[in-house]
Amino acid sequence: AAGVIQSPRHLIKEKRETATLKCYPIPRHDTVYWYQQGPGQDPQFLISFYEKMQSDKGSIPDRFSAQQFSDYHSELNMSSLELGDSALYFCASSPWTEQETQYFGPGTRLLVL
Amino acid sequence: AQSVTQLDSQVPVFEEAPVELRCNYSSSVSVYLFWYVQYPNQGLQLLLKYLSGSTLVKGINGFEAEFNKSQTSFHLRKPSVHISDTAEYFCAVRLMDSSYKMIFGSGTRLLVRP
Numbered sequence: 001a002a003g004v005i006q007s008p009r010h011l012i013k014e015k016r017e018t019a020t021l022k023c024y025p026i027p028r029h030d031t032v033y034w035y036q037q038g039p040g041q042d043p044q045f046l047i048s049f050y051e052k053m054q055s056d057k058g059s060i061p062d063r064f065s066a067q068q069f070s071d072y073h074s075e076l077n078m079s080s081l082e083l084g085d086s087a088l089y090f091c092a093s094s095p096w097t098e099q100e101t102q103y104f105g106p107g108t109r110l111l112v113l
Numbered sequence: 114a115q116s117v118t119q120l121d122s123q124v125p126v127f128e129e130a131p132v133e134l135r136c137n138y139s140s141s142v143s144v145y146l147f148w149y150v151q152y153p154n155q156g157l158q159l160l161l162k163y164l165s166g167s168t169l170v171k172g173i174n175g176f177e178a179e180f181n182k183s184q185t186s187f188h189l190r191k192p193s194v195h196i197s198d199t200a201e202y203f204c205a206v207r208l209m210d211s212s213y214k215m216i217f218g219s220g221t222r223l224l225v226r227p
Contacts, residue, residue: 042219045214104149
């Protein structure tokens, strides 16, 4: 079965640089979620989109922005990167008929040097 | 505020022994309950979920969990573990309101020894 696709899988950036993470949800899933998992920590909700509109917002820094496109893929844009942004970034998706369940992608590991 | 507590940060167990990973939650509204497993350097895989109905739910890889509303618990169990079950296990809740976010516990590392 098709799963959530995230790219890139690994990313190395310098401080103050920008990064763009991409998420391709499972086909026919219209809701996308972004989570940040720091080293040894549990995933923390950042933001979500339903039908291309922001549906909920968590602990996302102002330096980050995200959007969902007409094909339902989503991008997380991160600017002025800080060392503390080094983490595993997960994207998850769910269909309207199963909104309560989130299916996670493999994550993008971001390392800020 | 809602929260999920996994009291055990690490659970060592011998192969073929039974295991229980504990999860308690706190919420002012009704919740959906989930267990996810994370293998080293991999993403989160859904093990099982409780939405409604029977309080005993069965998931993949022989795991099961029981929802106890009075104790606000959702403990994960497996009667006989394998080396391959070594992983990080996260309990999570999603509120039955307009919120979209999943709230995770801090995780329990299951370490299966031969």
